[in-house]
Each structure stands twice: as C-alpha cells, then as structure tokens.
Amino acid sequence: MVTNKQIDKVLQSVRRTISAWEPAVVGRIAEESRDPFRVLISCILSQQTKDHVTGEASERLYRLADRPDTILALTELQITRAIYPVSFYKTKSRTIREVCRVLLTRFGGRVPDTIEALLSLTGVGRKTANLVVTVGYRKPGICVDTHVHRISNRWGYVSTKTPEQTEMALRQRLPKRHWIHYNDLLVPFGQNLCRPISPFCSRCPIERWCAKVGVAAHR
Structure with missing residues (x-):
C-alpha cells in the first residue's frame, strides 16, 4: 500500500x-500556450473524448478563433464543424458559445482563477475547474x-x-x-x-x- x-x-x-x-493533451496545450482560456475550452472538448481527438479539434478551433470575443463571433455550425468528432460535439458547441458569452459579460473576457467562479460556468465541473486552476494558472x-x-x-x-x-x-x-x-x-x-x-x-x-x-x- x-x-x-x-x-x-x-x-x-x-x-x-x-x-x-x-503528455496529457490539456497539459501540453497549457505548456505551449500559457493561456487559461485555451485550457478551459480544451478541457470542455476533452470530456469523454480521446486525447488525440481533443488535440486535433482544439487546433482546428484555435485556427479560427482563440479568444471569447472571436469565438462568440463564430456561428454554432462553424464551431461544430471545427470540433467534430469530439463526443457530443453539438452540445459542446453550444456550451463553448455560452461560456464565452458569460466570460465577456461577467468576467471581462478573463477566465476566472478560482474553483468557485469556474464552477458557475456552463459545462464546468470540479475536474475542469481544478485543471484550469492548476495547469492554466499554476495555482494549487x-x-x-x-x-x-x-x-x-x-x-x-x-x-x-x-x-x-x-x-x-x-x-x-x-x-x-x-x-x-x-x-x-x-x-x-x-x-x-x-x-x-x-x-x-x-x-x-x-x-x-x-x-x-x-x-x-x-x-
């Protein structure tokens, strides 16, 4: 034991x-980008999805847009096409747009750095919230x-x-x-x-x- x-x-x-x-795909994205927003969105994409699929979908999406305002400017169909074939891609497309909307209206476009605030976002559970805090912000x-x-x-x-x-x-x-x-x-x-x-x-x-x-x- x-x-x-x-x-x-x-x-x-x-x-x-x-x-x-x-390495785990979200950790790699965090290491390469140093961007909590990319960590958050890739975490959402990774739910019930294999790492290589998450990585490829993240890259396609970030080539189109990689900030809350630019992603929100995309249509739901554009996001869906970019992230396919992650699991529940249609639901995740709606979730990503809603997360971006809330980040802009409630948090000034910045990803919060506390578990409690992150849990208030649609589609974010404790696993995702902790991952954003740890690999996105390097906080305990x-x-x-x-x-x-x-x-x-x-x-x-x-x-x-x-x-x-x-x-x-x-x-x-x-x-x-x-x-x-x-x-x-x-x-x-x-x-x-x-x-x-x-x-x-x-x-x-x-x-x-x-x-x-x-x-x-x-x-």
Whole structure:
C-alpha cells in the first residue's frame, strides 16, 4: 500500500516512467500556450473524448478563433464543424458559445482563477475547474479524472467511491507540493501502464508498493 512515507518515491518513479510517452493533451496545450482560456475550452472538448481527438479539434478551433470575443463571433455550425468528432460535439458547441458569452459579460473576457467562479460556468465541473486552476494558472488544486480516481484507490493511498470524494481525500492526504502535477503524472500512467482492466503490473516500477485494490487480473 502506498503511504505518505513512500509518495515522493512513487511519484518520482511515475515521472521517470511517463517521460517516454506523450503528455496529457490539456497539459501540453497549457505548456505551449500559457493561456487559461485555451485550457478551459480544451478541457470542455476533452470530456469523454480521446486525447488525440481533443488535440486535433482544439487546433482546428484555435485556427479560427482563440479568444471569447472571436469565438462568440463564430456561428454554432462553424464551431461544430471545427470540433467534430469530439463526443457530443453539438452540445459542446453550444456550451463553448455560452461560456464565452458569460466570460465577456461577467468576467471581462478573463477566465476566472478560482474553483468557485469556474464552477458557475456552463459545462464546468470540479475536474475542469481544478485543471484550469492548476495547469492554466499554476495555482494549487487537485484535478481528479477517472485515472486519478482509479489509481489513487488501486494504490491504497485513498479509499473512496467517487472522483469528488477522491479529490477531498487527496486534499487532506497528499502533500501540497504534488497537487499541481498529480493529474499530469497519473493520466499518461493510467493510459499506458496502470490501465483499468488487466494493468501491466509486471512492468510497473511501483508494483512493490501497490495494494492492487480491485485488480482481478493483471499482466
């Protein structure tokens, strides 16, 4: 079981392991653009969508417009065509226009930098809000997606039933120095090695610490 005595070594091992793989797409967009608005919109596009599809859709959209005012000047059809084939592309097209409208009318065109304000935007949940705060503004937060929720529980580091419970448990347990990078580390780790079904435990650098909670079969 992973404990706080081991978490530094565990995350160092994860960092070394993922260095050969593509980073999570929203983290890459944040690193390249340093733009919280692009992070926010790409987060919305990424929901229930594979990373490579999100990345390509984001690039097509940002070639057309990459600010709240210029995106709002596009028609819903133009946005839909740009972001297709992300999941629920028609709904996300409407959501993006509404988010841009609210950013302009309530926030002066600036993406807010607090969880509470971000949660007031249409289509923004705790995962997206935390990701914007952490990778968009480099402020403390813990983004919990399906990989972070699964792996944190699989390690035995937390024992929770939902991603929101995992976030709150991690806020109590995880040293703050790891908050910003936790999601960026665990997403590619979960995509490539610590998979939902039959993870590659024989190749895992932290296998000796992992409690393997819920693992019925592994490779």
